[in-house]
Amino acid sequence: MAGWNESQLRKYNIKVDKIPTLQYDDPKVDSLLSNNKPVLIKGSKLVSQVLKWDLDYLAEHMNSICCNVLVSKNHKFKYYDQKKITPNMTFKPISRPSPMIFSEFAKKIKDWKKGDSRLYMQQVLNNSISQRIVSDFVMFNWDWIMSKQKVCKWGSLTSNLLLIAQEGNVTPCHYDEQQNMFASIRGYKRFILFPPSEFECLYPHPVHHPYDRQSQVDFDNPDYIKFPKFKEACGYEVIVGPEDVLYIPMYWFHHVESLMHGGCTVSVNFWFKAGSVEKIEYPLLDHQKMVIMRNVEKMLAEALHDPNEVGNMLNTIVLGRYT
């Protein structure tokens, strides 16, 4: 019945459990959402009006729009923050931005051969795209998604990213600081999610590194010497297909891949700001501890006036005293 099979998944040596799959009107959906627990939601019809968004349709209606496209020498598209690249830093990312007009992107995809650089379009949807795309966009099931935003007391919707990936593309393991309702329009994507409690097993880069929020572990070839606890990482796996909506809680790590031999995937995400916490309760939640750790790194870098001094000071504080 499923439109995919195991041979289309990349092989990793990671322990995974399942994520609950529920119908959109199941009352358990709201309790999982409100408790920052991932859930795959079926039947919401969030993007049912845009299932026609395939490469040809989008090329026809976005033809000359210049879009944000990433180019990678391999299959991984590891995001980096350009603002964190300092002049005296030697930073050589594998994937880099290469803006191009949609028709050029579509042509490169069609003509793509093994060995060519891979492409990944990640374009913010706004009203400057094109009349037709805007008129499709307003047909999303906004009543439903806004009702979820309300019941979970999330903050404002910040952006919708239109994601067009080649089969086999991977977004390596990272976390985001926003709530995410991820909708699949075409194709199948495999998600491996890890709760904030797995922080110690995933070794995110330092906050001041361009790869802030990204795991240092290469899932294709993990360095168990540098990252020994990665062996103990426990994740959750789910395949997201057309019309499915996956809730990715803020601060949950996620690895995402477009299934191999499955053709291009088209997805749209809905990023919401976190809600304002009424009052802090103890014990703290794991994601709140990630926020505290981020603030400690930021504060120390500020006080020391040099991000490279932060590690030394943290070691001085901890080694032989807290360990």
Ligand SMILES: CCC[C@@H](CC(=O)O)C(=O)C(=O)O
């Ligand atoms: C740039 C966003 C990419 C996306 C993962 C993917 O679909 O490849 C993701 O990580 C998210 O929606 O948070």
Ligand SMILES: [Zn+2]
């Ligand atoms: Zn993400």
